[in-house]
Amino acid sequence: MLRAAASAAAAGALATGCDPHRDEDTGTAPSAGGPGPSGAGQVPPAPVRAARPPTRAPGLPVQIEHGPRTGKAVALTFHGAGDPKLATALLAEAERAGARVTVLAVGSWLDAQPRMARRILDGGHELGNHTLHHRNIDALPAAEAYAEITGCADRLRKLTGTIGSWFRPSQTRRATDLVVGLARKAGYPHVLSYDVDSLDANDPGAPAVQRTVLDSVGPGSVVSLHLGHAGTVAALPPILDGLRRRGLRAVTTTELVT
Template sequence: MTSLDRRSVLRAAASAAAAGALASGCDPHRDVDAGAVRSAGGPSPSRAGHAPPARARAARPPTRVPGLPVQIAHGPRNGRAVALTFHGRGDPRMATALLGEAERAGAKVTVLAIGDWLDEQPAMARRILDGGHELGNHTMHHRNICALPAAEAYAEISRCADRLRALTGTIGSWFRPSQARRATDLVAGLARKAGYPHVLSYDVDSLDANDPGAPAVQRTVLDAVGPGSVVSLHLGHAGTVAALPLILDGLRRRGLRAVTTTELVT
């Protein structure tokens, strides 16, 4: 992306945030199908008959940390690292701009991708991993997984795992439940059955899915973050793209650095 393209994307992001642009997120009161949220002029979803994209470099296998609980909400409090984790859905141009901002600051992030987004934007798996970031599973359709019968909940986890395996060679590093901060015991057990030893929660909610604007996202994160924090954020939200450089600068001023979740906990 040229510097002119980058400025254009960030200006568009800031304008959209000021206007209160909406995109699908982890708000438990919203469960918008990805097919209904497609930006005008964006890349068309992949269709049967088209050549599949080149496989991304191999993703990390599921992270296993002996001694840590099944559900992980934060890392060590005595270090200087934090993990910025992103719900993976939305306009790929915004996602690419956000990843670029992280990379310019020397930061690494964790993206928990939704399976139907990977179906529409398979090249994003490669883009995330090629940037040195981490990729995981946020269910196939972002349904309220903790309210589903066991068979349906397992299908949400395993189908997204299948998409990740096809694109990257593994099922990804982490599983995070959709529309829930923590998994029920049932969902945690189903995640283990699918191959994920841990469920990734978080201790800082940026509230960016409500589109409050970049300054509010920045304040919410920096007011709550500390050593070891796992922060919940979202791709596909203009205010988040605009807020990320401010958040990363605020972390740097406090002597904190953004790393992948696996690096944080290991």
């Protein structure tokens, strides 16, 4: 059933990876029945339950790449953009396995798909900030970089009541000192990086995504994955099964580090 759903949606899926050769990577096309950006005659989405406020993890660095190595948990983190049908299918697979994930949403995607904020939170998952337009934030002047951070924070606040648990920089694994300072100014005590890159944004296929993650993951890992890719949806169940066989469980990033 999963393969059929993923294949059916794959044709319309938009690439959502943190591709350094791409200025914008948001997958913002509204779904056929979705509300799209607000406008005349449209009914705004119902307010969602409040997201967690920004996480503070005393004793951990400002820029977090992984959690404690002595535990039995990992955090699967997803860059939030792309086809909402694929995103919904992926969240359902996580929930079926009892896993909770962290979604770092692109602000323009939330403009186009505001109901996804509610879907993420209603599933017990965590929601954070992945900039407004998914530009190369490390290369931007300070004022533009700050606008990218606060623009997405404003969308999250409007939809969920908070600016989200985490900030992750766009089109880069690690933020510069400038961007770290701007994120803290915007209200995020930490910048969320990762220590395992699934490379799923390149669409190598589900077996390759599964192999890349399971070959590199360990206790405390923060794994970078993407919504909007059929191969990632198909890879998630065997990834979760592989973690379970190693005695590891997938939790939100806040649960991992606090």
